[in-house]
Amino acid sequence: MIKKPIKFSGVGIHSGVVANVVIRPARAKGIFFKRVDLHDAELIPALWDNVQNTGLLSTSIGKSPNQVQTIEHFMAALFLCGIDSAIVEIDGPEFPILDGGAQQFIELISKNIDTKAKSKIKKIIVKKEIIATRQEIIKQMPVINRFALWIHGLKTGRKEDGFVKLSPESCGFLMDITLDYPDAVIGKQKFEFIFDMSASSKLKFKKHIAKCRTFGRLWEWEYLKKRGMGRGATPENVIVLMNGNEDWDKLKQSGYNDKDLKKLFKNHGAQTLTPLHYPDEFVRHKLIDALGDFYTSGGMIVGKLESYKGSHGLNNLVLKKLFSDPANYDIID
Ligand SMILES: [Zn+2]
Structure with a gap:
């Protein structure tokens, strides 16, 4: 639980607009965003059915103009700190990017929480296998975009075979993430992580994943x-x-x-402008994205996540499919 309001500011990665944020404790359960710069804007519940566009390689919540962009790393930090109720006030359209990962958010939040209070994040038990594919996303695109992708595929040999799958698994939230990029410095990377809310899984995440950048x-x-x-x-x-x-x-x-x-190109020859924290920092960052995106389920997923060339759009689509039929899941409050 948050003890007192937490304030910070920072620039949004896409918009470049500086926003001021205040995280306030709330009585009602759930995470809500509030655009305080808009007159009488309604609270936006941070839930999968309010995720609007994931087109800018980030996750946005709410409908324009009452919208907050790039919330995923912050959502991961809230989840990791066990925060299940808060009103997040922001005076701009995009969440601050800070360090590009979740570490600074975690530091800011953990200084101001009641560590004795037990986290009451509910559990969402996956009961059936659910899959969302890149091909389904492509089918929803306008014809012109589909055509451009087809041409791009012919030129580069890139296959649109990504998918995100949820299946039953009782040990916690088992994340199995694979990236495959043509860039030599990334290539194929795979990372597995079990998140079970234990102190040790939280510590592992904080130490080895939270600082990994986009x-x-x-x-x-x-x-x-x-x-x-x-x-x-x-x-x-x-x-x-x-x-x-x-x-x-x-x-x-x-x-x-x-x-x-x-x-x-004064660093010509280097593969990245700044040194990497880990050679597989790229796939570790995708764990932050997944943890944040899946917290828009409103709880902790208990199940296995397999993500192959995943994206924010696929994470949202698989959640939509999961919640489309109550037979797919159980909720333990
Ligand atoms: Zn990210």
Whole structure:
């Protein structure tokens, strides 16, 4: 339980807009966001059916304009700290990114909680196997986007075979996450973690996963910046991938001259702009994303999560499918 209001500020990774946040203790059970900069905005319950767009590689809650973007790392921190009731006031459209992971959120929250009070996060027991596939996501896209993906697949050989699966498993929330990227520094990475609410699983998460950052390619970042996005990203809060000549060519096509490029590539040869915390920091970050996204279930998932080339969109789709039929789950309050 939160003892007293927790205040902090920071820039949003996509919007670059600074937001002030106050986490207030609440009597009602549940996590609620409140946009205090909007007149009379309603509370937004942080639940899967309010997750609106996951298009910007982040999870947003609520309907525009009463919406808060990029909540996933913060949700993971709330879950890890056992917070099951709070009103989170924010005066802007996007949650601060802070360190790019969940560590700073965890530090801020854990200083202000009553550690003696037992966490009452409910358990959501998965009773049947539920799967959500990338192909289902693609089917929902406009024709033009589907066509662009098809062309991209032909050019790069990328397969749209990602999926996220939930199945019964009694030991806790067993997360089995696999990434497969063409970038040499990432490649194929796999990580398994059992979260069971025990002090030892929390400690493991805090020590070895919480600080792992999100990631993106240099040319994509430069491309986004030119279009008014990725404005709060820095090489400290994002792992920026450098793919040598390929990046150089793509940046040149988007209007950079050789002088600018030489400046950008002064670390040319390094694969990332800042050193990695772990060689598999990428897949460890996906654990933070999964923990946060699955906390929009309103509780702790008791079951096995298999995520292969997963995404925020797939995490949300599998939750929608899980809750579409009461025979799929049990809730233990
Ligand atoms: Zn993330």
